[in-house]
Amino acid sequence: MSRATLDKDPHEVASMFDAVARRYDLTNTVMSLGQDRFWRRATRAALKIGPGDKVLDLAAGTAVSTVELAASGAWCVAADFSVGMLAAGAGRHVPKVAGDATRLPFGDDVFDAVTISFGLRNVADHGAALREMARVTRPGGRLVVCEFSTPTNTLFATVYKEYLMQALPRIARAVSSNPDAYVYLAESIRAWPDQAELARRIGDAGWGQVRWRNLSGGIVALHAATKPK
Numbered sequence: 001m002s003r004a005t006l007d008k009d010p011h012e013v014a015s016m017f018d019a020v021a022r023r024y025d026l027t028n029t030v031m032s033l034g035q036d037r038f039w040r041r042a043t044r045a046a047l048k049i050g051p052g053d054k055v056l057d058l059a060a061g062t063a064v065s066t067v068e069l070a071a072s073g074a075w076c077v078a079a080d081f082s083v084g085m086l087a088a089g090a091g092r093h094v095p096k097v098a099g100d101a102t103r104l105p106f107g108d109d110v111f112d113a114v115t116i117s118f119g120l121r122n123v124a125d126h127g128a129a130l131r132e133m134a135r136v137t138r139p140g141g142r143l144v145v146c147e148f149s150t151p152t153n154t155l156f157a158t159v160y161k162e163y164l165m166q167a168l169p170r171i172a173r174a175v176s177s178n179p180d181a182y183v184y185l186a187e188s189i190r191a192w193p194d195q196a197e198l199a200r201r202i203g204d205a206g207w208g209q210v211r212w213r214n215l216s217g218g219i220v221a222l223h224a225a226t227k228p229k
């Protein structure tokens with residue numbers, strides 16, 4: 001059984017995702033009550049990409065997020081350091097690259113847009129990942145971070161925290177190949193910064209015009225930013 005701890009040792013994180021890879025897409029859809037498709041479509045729309053754009057989907061896992069982006073007509077590459085996750089997405093026909101978010105195997109200023117969905121929270125040094133994403137993006141290029149966040153309604157936030165800590169691990173036991181990984185998921189969502197704090201950290205990493213939009217009442221937030229010219 002493989003379960004990363006909150007210090008997010010990169011080897012533990014990669015092997016935990018290797019272990020859940022086979023049933024990752026199904027588990028995601030069940031546990032998000034089908035909302036994941038809506039969140040992915042909103043991410044694509046926020047990135048404002050289209051034919052002719054070169055797009056990096058970082059921490060792309062099984063490339064489920066990448067194929068949604070590619071539906072825009074942009075050229076999209078999936079990058080992830082879990083070879084098991086990339087292999088589980090072998091049937092998805094987008095280019096795939098194995099690489100660490102904190103040391104990206106790409107040159108400077110090569111992408112028109114970069115994005116990371118449900119990945120930044122798992123990167124041990126997320127400041128380094130945000131700086132790397134800025135390095136590989138051209139001046140004027142765009143960033144969208146799609147990540148779990150803090151529900152805006154306090155009553156709902158309380159119910160949601162109960163769901164995370166009680167129901168989610170139980171549902172995971174029924175559908176996932178590695179339920180312990182979903183205990184890590186619940187803990188990592190609770191420990192993650194809220195919308196305003198994440199916006200501050202994105203700005204600190206060198207991005208400009210940082211703003212966010214809540215989805216599903218703040219269960220998820222889309223943070224968007226632009227690389228200064």
Ligand SMILES: C[S@@+](CC[C@H](N)C(=O)[O-])C[C@H]1O[C@@H](n2cnc3c(N)ncnc32)[C@H](O)[C@@H]1O
Binds near residue numbers: 013060062
């Ligand atoms: C929850 S999955 C998200 C997959 C996909 N983007 C999606 O929307 O479903 C998180 C991914 O982040 C990857 N990851 C975590 N830390 C990473 C790092 N330092 N470099 C590259 N990938 C990383 C994991 O391997 C995993 O595939």
